[in-house]
Amino acid sequence: MLNGLMMxxxxxxxxxxxxxxxxxxxxxxKTMLPDGSMHDYTYADFYKRxxxxxxxxxxxxxxxxxxxxxxxxxxxxxxEFYFGIPGAGxxxxxxxxxxxxxxxxxxxxxxxxxxxxxxxxxLPLIEPIADQLESVQHFVVFNVPEGxxxxxxxxxxxxxxxxxxxEDYTWRCxxxxxxxxxxxxxxxxxxxxxxxxxxxxxxxxxxxVLMNAALGVIEADVVLxxxxxxxxxxxxxxxxxxxxxxxxxxPGPHLKPEPxxxxxGEERVTIAAGVPTIWNGLYHELKNNPRDISxxxxxxxxxxxxxxxxxxxxxKELGVNVVHAWGMTELSPLGSTSKLQSHHQDLGESEKxxxxxxxxxxxxxxxARIVDLVGEELPWDGETMGELQVRGPWIAGSYYKVExxxxxxxxDGWFRTGDVVTIDESGFMTIxxxxxxxxxxxxxWISSVDLENALMSHPKIxxxxxxxxxxxxxxxxxxxxxxxxxGEVPEDDLNDYLLEQFPKFWLPDEYxxxxxxxxxxxxxxxxxxxRAMHSEGNLS
Ligand code: ADP
Numbered sequence: 001m002l003n004g005l006m007m008x009x010x011x012x013x014x015x016x017x018x019x020x021x022x023x024x025x026x027x028x029x030k031t032m033l034p035d036g037s038m039h040d041y042t043y044a045d046f047y048k049r050x051x052x053x054x055x056x057x058x059x060x061x062x063x064x065x066x067x068x069x070x071x072x073x074x075x076x077x078x079x080e081f082y083f084g085i086p087g088a089g090x091x092x093x094x095x096x097x098x099x100x101x102x103x104x105x106x107x108x109x110x111x112x113x114x115x116x117x118x119x120x121x122x123l124p125l126i127e128p129i130a131d132q133l134e135s136v137q138h139f140v141v142f143n144v145p146e147g148x149x150x151x152x153x154x155x156x157x158x159x160x161x162x163x164x165x166x167e168d169y170t171w172r173c174x175x176x177x178x179x180x181x182x183x184x185x186x187x188x189x190x191x192x193x194x195x196x197x198x199x200x201x202x203x204x205x206x207x208x209v210l211m212n213a214a215l216g217v218i219e220a221d222v223v224l225x226x227x228x229x230x231x232x233x234x235x236x237x238x239x240x241x242x243x244x245x246x247x248x249x250x251p252g253p254h255l256k257p258e259p260x261x262x263x264x265g266e267e268r269v270t271i272a273a274g275v276p277t278i279w280n281g282l283y284h285e286l287k288n289n290p291r292d293i294s295x296x297x298x299x300x301x302x303x304x305x306x307x308x309x310x311x312x313x314x315x316k317e318l319g320v321n322v323v324h325a326w327g328m329t330e331l332s333p334l335g336s337t338s339k340l341q342s343h344h345q346d347l348g349e350s351e352k353x354x355x356x357x358x359x360x361x362x363x364x365x366x367x368a369r370i371v372d373l374v375g376e377e378l379p380w381d382g383e384t385m386g387e388l389q390v391r392g393p394w395i396a397g398s399y400y401k402v403e404x405x406x407x408x409x410x411x412d413g414w415f416r417t418g419d420v421v422t423i424d425e426s427g428f429m430t431i432x433x434x435x436x437x438x439x440x441x442x443x444x445w446i447s448s449v450d451l452e453n454a455l456m457s458h459p460k461i462x463x464x465x466x467x468x469x470x471x472x473x474x475x476x477x478x479x480x481x482x483x484x485x486x487g488e489v490p491e492d493d494l495n496d497y498l499l500e501q502f503p504k505f506w507l508p509d510e511y512x513x514x515x516x517x518x519x520x521x522x523x524x525x526x527x528x529x530x531r532a533m534h535s536e537g538n539l540s
Pocket of ligand 1: 185324330
């Protein structure tokens with residue numbers, strides 16, 4: 001073997017923040033503060049504070065490899081944690097602030113977080129469990145509302161610590177294989193499991209996000225990550241924006257449609273990223289209170305399927321290009337995006353929309369295959385459904401402190417996503433369902449996702465979720481839970497509408513109207529809750 005003679009340059013995140021300071025010192029990070037006013041500072045200011053923060057961590061006794069929790073909205077402080085914690089050689093463990101107390105306690109104790117940074121607006125969510133957090137030696141709070149008493153042990157104010165810290169710091173992240181981030185899955189299908197990212201994996205993922213085939217963020221972009229920083233590292237946007245010098249707009253706690261519309265319009269946002277629930281809400285807000293948001297060149301949507309009808313509405317009514325993306329916490333998280341390619345250019349409008357509604361093309365760096373129940377590889381013909389398996393440099397090879405199991409990882413080195421998909425001849429993937437959500441009716445599979453998307457495209461339906469309910473004859477049958485736009489559910493209409501797209505046996509056996517579909521901590525339809533409501537007799 002002859003080795004190459006190139007430099008051994010560790011792919012560590014300090015290079016990203018150094019690059020931002022050198023190349024884009026005057027570009028801005030903006031945050032909507034809890035009171036609705038805007039805070040902004042430059043990447044040069046940010047850089048100094050990141051170094052201070054790394055010093056603060058050392059003064060608190062944080063050592064290389066220690067886990068440091070963050071319990072915060074998307075804001076400039078949280079962006080500092082994204083770099084200052086890994087810069088000090090520690091692991092930035094983003095905590096999902098919507099988790100129930102028992103899961104939050106479990107995750108913090110499982111990760112053994114030594115320090116936790118807490119957004120003062122979120123104190124009531126963490127104070128009640130503080131005495132159960134065995135490993136935590138310090139809490140550091142910021143944004144504490146005036147007059148609010150802090151009931152946490154060993155607590156310091158972030159700004160007091162920062163005021164005393166030096167701006168000189170020698171980065172401790174010297175090896176690209178060091179862990180830099182820890183993120184637990186949101187538990188949509190089971191107890192949360194931790195994906196432990198390395199500097200190398202996050203650095204390469206950042207290049208992935210920056211590719212045009214993926215999100216293609218450029219310096220001139222103004223990027224609004226609505227997706228929380230605790231949801232799979234805000235899909236990698238904070239690192240990508242910093243590296244390329246894009247303007248970042250952080251929404252703080254303001255995730256309601258009205259302030260989002262305002263931020264997009266006033267800051268002239270070009271890329272906004274969030275789950276379909278957020279964009280569904282924004283669309284209805286804009287119907288009632290029109291505002292021009294055509295400054296957006298990419299409305300990135302992922303986390304669950306974006307209904308085709310909503311993509312169409314954004315494009316036709318609001319002049320906004322939608323980029324549908326698929327990812328998972330275990331993939332850092334980006335896996336695919338659905339951008340039209342050269343061979344799609346001659347398609348008609350409706351066919352182009354069909355492509356955009358797919359989960360898309362695997363970005364370079366992500367290898368994919370589909371397999372059947374016994375692990376045999378299946379063809380990419382756009383019809384054959386199989387379990388999606390992936391591998392690549394930013395994909396988890398095992399879970400943090402969980403023994404490697406065959407239901408998660410194959411013997412030949414692939415990660416089992418648990419998604420059931422088809423892939424067409426040109427490599428475009430469509431998610432049919434999650435293995436656990438498919439309706440298995442009389443030996444046939446019914447896709448709950450396809451039914452939901454079709455129902456949500458009906459003008460009288462605002463939201464819909466389909467779950468499998470036990471059935472003696474067929475084993476399982478679909479039940480549709482719907483939220484109508486104006487109270488009325490025309491069942492016959494809906495059935496006729498579905499029959500235009502699906503065989504008769506796909507029709508839901510029942511429609512149940514509820515005022516709102518329960519959502520998971522990251523805004524997905526919570527089918528675990530719906531199934532529980534059904535089995536307790538509370539859905540009819
Ligand atoms: P959790 O596993 O707890 O839901 P993740 O955010 O990691 O947390 O979820 C990853 C899963 O979300 C994927 O396996 C897939 O089922 C679903 N998902 C992500 N993006 C999309 C999308 N664009 N369309 C449909 N499903 C998606």
